[in-house]
Amino acid sequence: MNLTDILQREDATLKKIEFIILVLSSFSIAAFAQQGGNKSTCIACHQDQDPPLSTPVEQLKTSVHNNPKLSCVGCHGGDPTAEDADVAMSKAKGFIGKPKPEQIPKLCSKCHSSATFMRIFNPNVPVDQYQLYLTSQHGILLKKGDKKVATCISCHGVHDIKKADDPTSPVFPANIADRCGKCHADADYMQGYSIPTDQLSEYKKSVHAQTLYKKGDLSAPTCNDCHGNHGAMPPGLSSVANVCGTCHLVQSEYFSTSPHKEAFDDMGISECEACHGNHAIHRTSDQMIGIDEKAVCTQCHDEDSQGFKTAAIMRNGIDSLATEISMAEAMINKANQAGVEIQDKALNLPNSKDALIQSRVLIHTLSTEKVGEKIKQGLKAATKALEIGRQALKEVGHRRNMLIIMVVLTLLVAGFLVLYIRFREGNDAR
Amino acid sequence: MDKLKKLSNWFEERIDLSGIRKFMDKKVVPVHKQHFWYGIGGITLFLFVTQIITGILLLLYYRPAADSAYESVQFIMTSVRFGWLIRSIHSWGANLMIFFLFVHMFSTFFMKAYRKPREMTWISGAFLLILALAFGFSGYLLPWNKLAFFATKVGTEMAAVVPGVGNHILMFLRGGEDVTGATLTRFFGFHVALLPITTFFILLIHLVLIQAQGMSVPPSLEKEYNKNPKTMKFFPDFILRDAVGWLAVLGLLGVLAALFPWGLGEKADPFASAPMGIKPEWYFVFLFQTLKYIPGRILGLNGEALGIFVIGLGILFWVFVPFFDHRAQKNLPSKTFTVIGIVLVLYILVMTTISYFFSS
Numbered sequence A: 001m002n003l004t005d006i007l008q009r010e011d012a013t014l015k016k017i018e019f020i021i022l023v024l025s026s027f028s029i030a031a032f033a034q035q036g037g038n039k040s041t042c043i044a045c046h047q048d049q050d051p052p053l054s055t056p057v058e059q060l061k062t063s064v065h066n067n068p069k070l071s072c073v074g075c076h077g078g079d080p081t082a083e084d085a086d087v088a089m090s091k092a093k094g095f096i097g098k099p100k101p102e103q104i105p106k107l108c109s110k111c112h113s114s115a116t117f118m119r120i121f122n123p124n125v126p127v128d129q130y131q132l133y134l135t136s137q138h139g140i141l142l143k144k145g146d147k148k149v150a151t152c153i154s155c156h157g158v159h160d161i162k163k164a165d166d167p168t169s170p171v172f173p174a175n176i177a178d179r180c181g182k183c184h185a186d187a188d189y190m191q192g193y194s195i196p197t198d199q200l201s202e203y204k205k206s207v208h209a210q211t212l213y214k215k216g217d218l219s220a221p222t223c224n225d226c227h228g229n230h231g232a233m234p235p236g237l238s239s240v241a242n243v244c245g246t247c248h249l250v251q252s253e254y255f256s257t258s259p260h261k262e263a264f265d266d267m268g269i270s271e272c273e274a275c276h277g278n279h280a281i282h283r284t285s286d287q288m289i290g291i292d293e294k295a296v297c298t299q300c301h302d303e304d305s306q307g308f309k310t311a312a313i314m315r316n317g318i319d320s321l322a323t324e325i326s327m328a329e330a331m332i333n334k335a336n337q338a339g340v341e342i343q344d345k346a347l348n349l350p351n352s353k354d355a356l357i358q359s360r361v362l363i364h365t366l367s368t369e370k371v372g373e374k375i376k377q378g379l380k381a382a383t384k385a386l387e388i389g390r391q392a393l394k395e396v397g398h399r400r401n402m403l404i405i406m407v408v409l410t411l412l413v414a415g416f417l418v419l420y421i422r423f424r425e426g427n428d429a430r
Numbered sequence B: 001m002d003k004l005k006k007l008s009n010w011f012e013e014r015i016d017l018s019g020i021r022k023f024m025d026k027k028v029v030p031v032h033k034q035h036f037w038y039g040i041g042g043i044t045l046f047l048f049v050t051q052i053i054t055g056i057l058l059l060l061y062y063r064p065a066a067d068s069a070y071e072s073v074q075f076i077m078t079s080v081r082f083g084w085l086i087r088s089i090h091s092w093g094a095n096l097m098i099f100f101l102f103v104h105m106f107s108t109f110f111m112k113a114y115r116k117p118r119e120m121t122w123i124s125g126a127f128l129l130i131l132a133l134a135f136g137f138s139g140y141l142l143p144w145n146k147l148a149f150f151a152t153k154v155g156t157e158m159a160a161v162v163p164g165v166g167n168h169i170l171m172f173l174r175g176g177e178d179v180t181g182a183t184l185t186r187f188f189g190f191h192v193a194l195l196p197i198t199t200f201f202i203l204l205i206h207l208v209l210i211q212a213q214g215m216s217v218p219p220s221l222e223k224e225y226n227k228n229p230k231t232m233k234f235f236p237d238f239i240l241r242d243a244v245g246w247l248a249v250l251g252l253l254g255v256l257a258a259l260f261p262w263g264l265g266e267k268a269d270p271f272a273s274a275p276m277g278i279k280p281e282w283y284f285v286f287l288f289q290t291l292k293y294i295p296g297r298i299l300g301l302n303g304e305a306l307g308i309f310v311i312g313l314g315i316l317f318w319v320f321v322p323f324f325d326h327r328a329q330k331n332l333p334s335k336t337f338t339v340i341g342i343v344l345v346l347y348i349l350v351m352t353t354i355s356y357f358f359s360s
Helices: A001-036 A041-046 A055-060 A101-112 A115-120 A129-135 A137-143 A151-158 A172-185 A199-203 A206-214 A224-228 A242-243 A249-256 A260-269 A271-277 A307-338 A348-365 A368-429 B002-014 B019-027 B035-060 B069-078 B083-110 B119-141 B146-159 B166-174 B182-215 B219-227 B234-259 B282-293 B303-319 B335-357
Strands: B028-030 B231-233
Touching: A041 A055, A055 A151, A101 A129, A101 A137, A129 A137, A151 A172, A151 A260, A151 B219, A172 A199, A172 A206, A199 B146, A199 B219, A242 A249, A242 A271, A242 B282, A249 A260, A249 A271, A249 A348, A260 A271, A307 A348, A307 A368, A348 A368, B019 B119, B019 B234, B028 B035, B028 B234, B035 B083, B035 B182, B035 B234, B069 B083, B083 B119, B083 B234, B083 B282, B083 B335, B119 B146, B119 B282, B119 B303, B146 B166, B146 B182, B231 B234, B282 B303
Parallel strands: none
Antiparallel strands: B028 B231
């Protein structure tokens, strides 16, 4: 038997095995699907009822749970095969009706905490939500018997639960703040919890909300990005910087090496929040640093302190760079509008702008040397850009002068031509 | 003068120029109320010559590839001495040339200069206009900027609606399915080789016919003119007058180039979304606006394809108008064709105005 024969025989055997596996898997899938796939008497009966009894059937149509592998009994118990409503919804068949708030997290976790079960739908879906919930303020209070706190359905909905990346889902990034605000912005509902209820309105004024809602940037932080979602808790004093640092990595690193770190820790001041606030974090501006009224530095540093001097030095540096850049920009724009193309505009001006941004971030180190060095780099590039702008404007002047000379010359030649034509005509007439 | 005479004699001894001199002495141009319009063709030719000169100068630095075309034009505008002026004159000159071509075409149309024996002069002129538009369309893409990129995309897409061969035309124009570097190289080839050589031969025919047949006197003035024919010598009287017009246009070009240098815009990015309100060059705008008004389906047929077909028929009618205007051929007044011309001019003006000022 040669090698080709051996390979052909092995190929035939493999094909047989493939066929057996295919047949067996078809049977097993069919058997599994039948469990939930049989016509449910719950749906058959409820869809013919008036609202609110028919509402769940309608809502389920667009829900992530509208899957043949799942059925009403998963949450409500009962027997979906029984034709008689009393039998289908009897306690003997395990029917629990509308689950109570305290039952809900456990009920959802029946499936959502089972990696084996959830793998059927999506192998990447997390299964730690219940464990996290138990550590959250909501979970802790629920355990203590507080039935007003949020459970799974408070955020995700009930029969119309959608995937978090569905824009109509209440837990879609752009909808989360309003969902949390449903309870947390309701002063009556939050009575007795002794926490403020202005977080939502404050958040909506923030730069984070502007980025999320106006720019449509879904990566902008909303409630759950700082507080956690299933394990929602207010970040503690020591962890605020860590929360902000997940996005603002460089600022966080610079801050942790600065003299502020130790001082804030000693004084028990929360790090980023002390200067930037929490829910209503506004867009930063150069006015925040320095020694004038709007500067946050003067909240702690008085005139005689080193911090006061440092703030003044850094602000002056930043102001001088920003002024130089805006002058260069104005000049280059003016030259551009006059039609002078500037090839170098793509180099020095952006470099100086980068340096300005970097020096604004370096402020968190509180090092006048580091900030000064970056400002120096920026000023060098801005000065070059300014010079290019000046040259370009000079060029505009040259072009105008050239134009005048050219037009005058053209008119002179045309004038001579007209005179010559008349002279010829005069001669011809004679 | 002696030196000039000597030089002339030197040539005369070697080549017999007496025929040309005789022709130059004999050649006259009719003088009447409307002879002013005879100069427009000369201005158009003058602008064409400036296009050739500035185009050759631009060729010294231009690089026809997607990764370097924009940069090379930028280099011309910023680093080459007087590069900005040459490019601006080339761009403004192209637009002025097409403007004067339209003026020349309509003036000869209304003066019925296409009647016998000048049918071929008209047809060659109509082809020259089509070639000039092709020059404009191909040259517009060459700086490889955003606006030109998307305008070319929209413009070439129109070819695809032609039934049967549309897709082949599109592929031929683009050098592939999309507007890419291959399109740029191809358009460059059209712009600097194919179109110039074709134009050269047709222009030669056009000019030879004009010189051979002379200027046409409009039928409305012909009787009066024949009673008292008044002429001027082509060399040098008419040419000198033409030269005044050329100088005026040269001055205008200088003013436009210096006060409104032709911008470069942003570099084309095939992955960027098309900018809002994209429009072709002004001389195509009336056709573009017309196509916008045509519904998607007309009697079950593709509206755009039908529109392009009708426009094509219109262009054919216009090119061969000498053979349709029988009254003009018999030197009789042909008011119908004058009205057609007026309607067409008004249509172009109205559609262009709507597109620029009243359309999104």
